[in-house]
Amino acid sequence: MSKRIISAVLPVLTLIGPACDEVEDALAAEDALAAPAAEAADEGVSARAGSCATMYEHWHFEGEAKEVDAGAYVPWIGNLWNDVVSSVRVRSGCVLNVFEHVDFGGAQTSYQGSVPFVGEWWNDKVSAYTCEC
Numbered sequence: 437m438s439k440r441i442i443s444a445v446l447p448v449l450t451l452i453g454p455a456c457d458e459v460e461d462a463l464a465a466e467d468a469l470a471a472p473a474a475e476a477a478d479e480g481v482s483a484r485a486g487s488c489a490t491m492y493e494h495w496h497f498e499g500e501a502k503e504v505d506a507g508a509y510v511p512w513i514g515n516l517w518n519d520v521v522s523s524v525r526v527r528s529g530c531v532l533n534v535f536e537h538v539d540f541g542g543a544q545t546s547y548q549g550s551v552p553f554v555g556e557w558w559n560d561k562v563s564a565y566t567c568e569c
C-alpha cells in the first residue's frame with residue numbers, strides 16, 4: 437500500500453479501528469508529524485492561515501489583543517495602539533519586528549515565541565511593526 441493511499445484511507449480506518457500493523461505504523465508517523473502543530477496551538481497563537489503574531493495591551497497576554505498577519509508591514513500602529521503593547525505571542529517559525537517610532541524609526545527589536553513582558557524599556561513604546569514567517 438502506498439503512502440498516498442494510506443493517507444487517503446486513514447480517516448476512514450481511524451473511525452473503524454486499526455486494521456493491520458501497517459496502518460498502525462502510519463498512524464504513529466502521523467502523530468509524530470502532528471506534534472509541532474499541537475505545540476503551537478498550546479501557545480495560544482491563532483491557527484488561522486496567515487497569522488503571524490498577537491500583541492497585547494498588558495503583560496501576560498491580558499487586556500485588548502491585536503492580531504498581526506504574516507507579511508505585515510505597518511509604519512504606524514494607529515492612535516488606538518500607539519505606545520500600548522506590553523506582551524506578544526509570535527507563531528512558531530515567525531518573527532515580529534517592532535519599532536519605537538512611526539515609519540520604523542527609533543529603536544528596534546525582534547520577538548519570537550511567547551513573550552509575557554516586552555521589558556521595562558519597551559513597555560508601551562511600540563509604534564510600528566513588521567511580521568514575517
Ligand SMILES: [Ca+2]
Binds near residue numbers: 535536538
Ligand atoms: Ca512609540
